[in-house]
Amino acid sequence: MGHKYGDSEPYQKAVELMDAQMGRLWNTVQQRQKQHNEDWLVLITTDHGRDEQTGKNHGGQSARQRLTWLVSNLTDPNAYARYDQPGIVDLMPTMARFLGLAIPPVVQREVDGIPLTGPVSIAEPDVIMSQNRLIVDWQALEPTGTVKIWVTTTNNAETGGTDTYQQLAEVPLAQRHAIVDVSKLPSSFYKIVLKGPHNTVNRWVVLNEKTKE
Known part of the structure; x- marks a missing residue:
């Protein structure tokens, strides 16, 4: 009992x-x-x-x-x-x-976590879609360096395959914000990777029909 x-x-x-x-x-x-x-x-x-x-x-x-x-x-x-x-x-x-x-x-691009020791550059990524643009925000844990923003519209990694990422932007880390034009990559699904000097973070955007309107 x-x-x-x-x-x-x-x-x-x-x-x-x-x-x-x-x-x-x-x-x-x-x-x-x-x-x-x-x-x-x-x-x-x-x-x-x-x-x-x-x-x-x-x-x-x-x-x-x-x-x-x-x-x-x-x-x-x-x-x-x-x-x-x-x-x-x-x-x-x-x-x-x-x-x-x-x-x-x-593999790093598919890893969600952040090391708890050693140098880290970026955390807490947030991405929303608006009018064919990805509005990207993050927390900057260092004052210098840049963030490279990579995007793919596939998830082949789920079945052991490889996704082809495109670097669409590189901005100052301290800026903590970027707008990325994805009008040439029309899709209802995006994987976004943010690479700082010392670590990488990622987010997904999954759109439904109502969101795309």
């Missing part, structure tokens, strides 16, 4: 058990760092939140169900990690940077 949402005992026991397990893991990491001079990055998170009514289920799009938490031993979080709201998609690029793994450009 399931427990009611107000019954905190089973939840408290679950938290205590997980805390003990993570404690064992952390003790081992510290031992490896001390005895073998190893450098470890620890990232502990969950894949989703919980239903507001029961505290158990998930699968909806509410903030409570989409919200996750993150515990880490990061000692040098960058400006994005400190001042924005990182998401679970940021963990993979963070791990890749920590391990010194270079993500190929063709």
